[in-house]
Amino acid sequence: MSDSPAVAAAVVAAGKDAYARIVAALIRVTGDWTLAEDCAQEALALALQRWPGEGVPGNPGGWLMTVARNRAIDVLRRASVERRKLAELAILADLGPAPGEADVVDDRLRLIFTCCHPALALEARVALTLRTIGGVPTADIARAFLVSESAMTRRLTRAKTKIADAGIPYRVPTGPALAERLPGVLAVLYLLFTHGYNPDGRPAFADEAIRLARLLRELMPGQSEVSALLALFLFQHSRRDARRDEHGNLLTLDKQDRLRWDRAAIAEAVEILATAREDGPYALQARIAACHATADATDWPAIALLYDRLARIQPSPVIELNRAVAHGYAHGPAAGLALLAQARAGGALDGYPLAIAVEADLTARHGDPTRAAALFRQAAAVAPSDSERRALLDRADESRRPPSGGAS
Template identity: 45%
Template sequence: MSSGEPAGRAGERAAAASAPADAVRASVPGDRVDAAVDAAWRIEWPQLVAVLTRLLGDIGAAEDVAQDAHLAALEQWPRDGVPANPGAWLTTTAKRRAIDRIRRDGTLARKRPLLETEVLLETADEPEEVSDDLLRMFFTACHPVLPRASQVALTLRMVGGLTTEEIARAYVQPTATIVRRISRAKRTIQDAGIPYAVPEGPELTARLDAVLEVVYLVFNEGYAATAGDDWMRTELCFDALRLARILGGLMPTEPEVFGLAALLELQASRLRARHDPAGRLVLLHDQDRTRWDRLLIRRGFAALARAHTLARSRAEPPGPYALQAAIAAAHAMATTPDDTDWRRIAGLYAVLAARRPSPIVELNRAVAVAEVYGPTAGLELVDAVAGTGTIDGYHLLHAVRGDLLERLGRSAEARAEFVRAAELTENAAERAMLEARASGV
């Protein structure tokens, strides 16, 4: 099954949870204790802050209390040893620190009995169910009151567990910019009185679209970086993939959750083949398909089957992410470029364009149509998109047009399009490839 967290993090937590309650704390050297604290903090951060946010009703306060627990671990684990269940230790310690905070803050006094009860009912060796809290955090971070850039940053920080430095590096922005963005987002949530809750009914569908789009945008930024020297940022892709898997575990009856998971699994399967040893990008047609990750492909197929089954149970057609995943699956099934079922891909893009029309979808459909009916047919569709003027600043519009013109022998026009595409992209690796195409026409 393709839902749930990746084996590394889920496995670590499962191993800890399976330890007996009276397990002897590990005795390890100081440097390894520090590493254990850092690993536990990284793994448990999203769940810990999600639980504390529910109890305190304030993301900022939850982060402060979680940080107190982190500092306590740095102080106590070198002395007492690493606990058998580090995550449960951090959670229990954080809740006790939250009680101390409530005692100091009379406005939070009404929460004290609830918090004290939760602490008394658990031990440091009992795992805690946090699925509902993580789901609430997803929907809070992706609330429509926040700009999309803030939703992305807050989701990566609060659910993905990335540091502000990691987010800044991924998006090639100053750390201070990301810090301000996240701080403003948390303040907006607090000032607007946004409930820390999962919406219901029609609002759930609307908000789920935003959650899925944020995860999709994170993956896309890793798959083809907007700017900078690197063609891809694979860590960002796998952060998005982990978020999609978590969503699958949290919302096991939502077809499009699995449609998105399938899409990301299948796209991620190509990551190793999308660059050569020198870091230069390799286009789909030229990739060594033996380097495609077969495990991710199998996971993608399983998630896609789950999406279709859930959609049929609701008597609904496949959603946009499931349709895109079906397109990715058609590529994954082709052992060579010549084996690609372009007719099926063109048909799927036509369905996608009808259900969720956009110039980007139409541009992708043009590529598939060109493979089935020839470059003239594809160019007609590209020119129709270009004629609207809606994405004239999108470099891939000009790159696709240049490719089709080159195939038609219209070299001078193709060269001009490649030059234009190179001017528009801010990614150095992509610019180098487009400039090479221009000089080679």
């Protein structure tokens, strides 16, 4: 009965809710990342063994915390750790703030800021966040990053070692330091979501990014950009089931069945976005996504204006590329091609598949199907995934076909 689907589901649900709390609390008390993760994993494994016969406890998270804490006490006692730390562990009955702290700060929030510290490489931050806060198996993280499990294990170990060796503090920054660090935390969650939302990405990673964004909003309710990021995720994720046809082929936005979009997610995103200021980069991106999701047709002129604002406060080649797309649909392909030429002037977009695909689309709409087809094939040759490659080749074929009812 240990493999009972109902019990397994209960363990997964309890783990989702409690894993980060357990790991964060044990790290705070022991300072030992490996010990904290091992004890949390052992608690989950023991739940799979015992719950089928004993039943799921009334407080699953508390049960897991108790088991993990007791396991940590046993390990520390065998290692002859000083009795003061054993006493701290013995009285760790819940997951509240550290004793003696003036401000009540959730341990999970400390852990998020530690995992996302700028001293670590960006991909290391994403991997560490997945492993330590999300409890995602190392093998799954390795597959997402296209490396072996042993290589990912070494990468995670190096990140934890750097945290220890560099004396990275296990705390949430305050004042000006918080304003400086929070964008880096949000960037990690954004990259995590992208890993799941990409055409051939792992949907579970997008789900995890949404879960962590919810957690961050719960722990930092006054931070407008946290709310905006969650709204952006929900708007984007609402289209997940409509992005492919019945054969698994990617569909562009204009070909998607809007009836398949998740209206509950869209409604939640609208409500959350209403609480965010309008001037932040994630708020502007969320409002752009809302222009796609909240009407029967995309409001391209409004999107073009929002991209103009976004480009002013957060200029980047990719934002300029998206701005060219918006203006191309709002004001015609010639306007889009002119902005695209400006975006590519510095060379940052050279060889970027999406930039080539955008030029192909604008060129086709501008009336040059032969050149458009060649550009679509060029983009397909450097596309990062099989599904994107197939979609681009299909566009190349479509651009060469005469319009329905037209001359052959």
